[in-house]
Amino acid sequence: MDTRPLGPRIPLFASGALFLSGFSGAALAPTLPALYLWFALGGAGVGIVYDIAVNTPSRWFDERRGMATGAVSMAFSGTSFVLIPFIRRGVDAAFVPTLSVLAVATGGSSLVAAGILRDPAIPEPERARASGGDAATGSAITWRTMVRTRRFWFLYAVFVVVNGVGLMVIEKVVAYANRLGLSPTAATTAAALVALGQATGVLVLGSLSDRLGRERTLIVSLVFCGGALAATVVAGQSTLDWAFVLLAGVTMFFRSPSFAIMPGLVGEYYGEKYSSENYAVLLTAKLWGGIFGGTVTSVLVLRLGWSTTFLMAAGLALGAGIAALWTLRTR
Incomplete structure (x- = not known):
């Protein structure tokens, strides 16, 4: 029996409207508060598209969920890495035309996707793993039930750590390298390897999770992320420029697989029928991770110092991996 829900089309139409209005409004915004408002609308479109883009492939490729989701995530970060320098130059040279092009490109692609993307049929009763985690429930689970399980809140905490640590490295690795007295070339290369490590790690280890199991791969990646970040600090304090650069990239390689x-874990634990909205709830952890990676780490750097702050972040990643070993069942 085909129990296919409405699927991604309506949200994608909405995201197209948000992109078009957000970037077009930002191009013509007369005041700074208005600019913030229009960019917020465009950002809402980004959130909708990202949630759909990482969940829809995992529904179609249920035996290769890690690879499918990793490929989309790599495209998301990799395309940003490639296009941002051109967008910056365009904004500096011609602000209004650049944002107008972005409005048409992003809004148009969302509208095209809305006409193409659909979810596969979901057989009933759908097999979902235990809420909380021990036995199959026999039906899909909505976010209202999901948030009452301990497993969800553990995944949420892990996602806060992953986002916080990763955003800290992305935002502050160059400043940290400069503070350590490393060469400008090393600092710039570290930033490039951070982006490269993030893009490749999400695909390589995401694909590997299809073979090794998602829980096991998540645990290993968190432990190695914490270890690599701690080693980055040691290399920097020892003024080993290129070891610092390489280890910063390795840190992000093992941070990004989450x-x-x-998305695959959410679908397996709580069912595929509501996986997009369930993952959207989990994705709100990025807000708190962003606060930690930006504001909180800035305060910690001022009060405790750069190296201590980075070592604390390494401890959080390592601790999350050890906690996952006890909390999530490996395959």
Whole structure:
């Protein structure tokens, strides 16, 4: 029996409208508060598209969820890495035309996707793993039930750590390298390897999770992320420029797989029927991770110092991996 829900089409139409209005409004905004408002609308479109983009492939490729989600996540970060320098130059040279092009490109692609993307049929009763985690429930679970399980809140905490640590490294690795007295070339290369490590890790280890199991891969990646970040600090304090650069990239390589693994885990634990909205709730952890990676770490750097702050972040990642070993059942 085909129990296919409405699927991604309506949200994608909405995201197209948000992109068009957000970027077009930002191009013509007469005041700074108005600019913030229009960019917020465009950002809402980004959130909708990202949630759909990482969940829809995992529904179609249920035996290769990690690879499918990892490929989309890599495209998301990799395309941003490639296009941002051109967008910056365009904004500096011609602000209004650049944002107008973005409005048409993003809004148009969302509208095209809305006409193409659909969800596969879901057989009933759908097999979903235990809420809380021990036995199959026999039916899909909505976010209202999901948030009452301990397993969800553990995944949420892990996602806060993953986002916080990753955003800290992305935002502050160059400043940290400069503070350590490393060469400008090393600092710039570290930023490039951070982006490269993030893009490749999400695909390589996401694909590997299809073979090794999602829980096991998540645990290993968190432990290695924490270890690599601690080693980055040691290399920096020892003024080993290129070891610092390489280890910063390795840190992000092992940090990024969570973005390929988490959507699959949500679908397996709580069912596919509501996986997009369930993952959207989990994705709100990025807000708190962003606060930690930006504001909180800035305060910690001022009060405790750069190296201590980075070592604390390494401890959080390592602790999350050890906690996952006890909390999530490995395959």
